[in-house]
Amino acid sequence: MLSNSDKAGDDAVAAFRAVIRVYGLLGRIMQPYFHGLGISGSQWSVLRALVRVEQEGREGLRMVELGDRLLIRPPSISGLVGRLQKSGLVWRYLPKSDLRCKEVRLTPKGRDLVDKILKTHRNQIRYLMCGLNSGERQELLTLLEKLGNHLYSITNGLKRNGASTGTVEDLRG
Amino acid sequence: MLSNSDKAGDDAVAAFRAVIRVYGLLGRIMQPYFHGLGISGSQWSVLRALVRVEQEGREGLRMVELGDRLLIRPPSISGLVGRLQKSGLVWRYLPKSDLRCKEVRLTPKGRDLVDKILKTHRNQIRYLMCGLNSGERQELLTLLEKLGNHLYSITNGLKRNGASTGTVEDLRG
DNA sequence: ATCATCTCCTTAGCATGCTAAGTAATTCAG
DNA sequence: CTGAATTACTTAGCATGCTAAGGAGATGAT
Incomplete structure (x- = not known):
């Protein structure tokens, strides 16, 4: 059961790293x-x-x-x-x-x-x-907005908790 | 014709801004x-x-x-x-x-x-x-990798040009 | 073989982000 | 109305990114 969720976590890590890489590349150009x-x-x-x-x-x-x-x-x-x-x-x-x-x-x-x-x-x-066509850009926007809303709700959780350390445990445990 | 491409540019700007926002939110949590x-x-x-x-x-x-x-x-x-x-x-x-x-x-x-x-x-x-399910994360990864490859080729262009200013004109004009 | 060039790393100096702590103004409880 | 808590901004001090410039080792043209 844990090995299944480990595999499910792989695409999370890959997407996470891709966001960071694209941001870094944007910065290098801008x-x-x-x-x-x-x-x-x-x-x-x-x-x-x-x-x-x-x-x-x-x-x-x-x-x-x-x-x-x-x-x-x-x-x-x-x-x-x-x-x-x-x-x-x-x-x-x-x-x-x-x-x-x-x-x-x-x-x-x-x-x-x-x-x-x-x-x-x-x-x-x-x-x-x-590098993306219009449809792809809109799809990317949709996914990032959905992810952004999720992340924003986490940061609100951090704010409410005061001196939180930003871990899963803080927010869920 | 320019007004058409102006509209086409809107989703580019929106997606661009979404990358920056998501990166900022990730940083706030991490x-x-x-x-x-x-x-x-x-x-x-x-x-x-x-x-x-x-x-x-x-x-x-x-x-x-x-x-x-x-x-x-x-x-x-x-x-x-x-x-x-x-x-x-x-x-x-x-x-x-x-x-x-x-x-x-x-x-x-x-x-x-x-x-x-x-x-x-x-x-x-x-x-x-x-905030995204597994299929959405994979779709996000695919889009970001495609965009990343495009951006990487631009940074290589900057490198070849030496003292470039990173504008469209530098790379295309 | 030698001199010019290139590559790799470092230092100096700046901008930008953060947390912690401080000041001033406002708001709220009594 | 007064004192405590809250809110908004600033300052101090640190880490991280950059460009520009410099030094030391490797490479290459002649």
Whole structure:
């Protein structure tokens, strides 16, 4: 019985490793691409999130909201936004409603850069992903969304447990 | 015609973003897991590669081979192996055949740790991936391998081009 | 045989991620 | 209304990734 589930685990390990490998390969390609644009991939994620938020009709994002969207922790957000502010692409201010928070928004210079990058960005991503045809990309998206929902529920479990170690036992035992 | 390909690009962007999100979620779960084991995910990758190489009948791996397997650059390998050596898990020596190289192998302490972790590791991965059933995991693996092969051929193109900026134009124009 | 080149590794310096701990503002219990 | 708990952000310190540049050994053209 255990040997059966061992075999069932093999495709789990293989798929797990494949996600990591593909992510690594994407990074190897995207890093020099962003370097040529004068920013980093992480910085692009911030700028992109701020544009999206403007399109939703809001002027800025609180730091913690940014962290939720980008899946990174508050201290990392602080550093990232700080460097973007030093570059003049982003602006940080205190909303009057809650002085604990800081909100971030694009400067005109930041918006200009995003507009410039967006003109070609979709083509770049399309080129990376053209190893799969459209049907395959949609299938991949479906599978990753399903897996992502599962993983997200695990991270919520971690959050509820406080000082968890992230193991199966913590979450199930 | 461009508007058609714009629509075709949408699923490329969505799938691209899904890979990044799933990788981020995996990291959020695996990081505390490895922390509880006394090492990091990157360090585990090194130890795991060294065990695999032993199973292939070789005693150790050159630094640069390690980098190829883990998709990281030589300076990162130096630091990673250096810290593992300081922890006594790994051993670095000069092969007589080529004094430029250094080879890395597990110490007994390192092998003991790997053996201990491997007892439960597959269950942990299986738990992460159980959001998909076995057929879905195999389908995901197939898609990611196909995409990975495409991306790998792009990185080879970057290597051949020397100081490339990693854009579509560099590789196609 | 020798000089140029290539390969492998390392160091220096930076960006990005994390946890732990600290400060300031808000909220809630009494 | 006041004190405790919570929430948001920051700082400090570490690990990991990168590029650029340098040194030592191997290779190759002449």
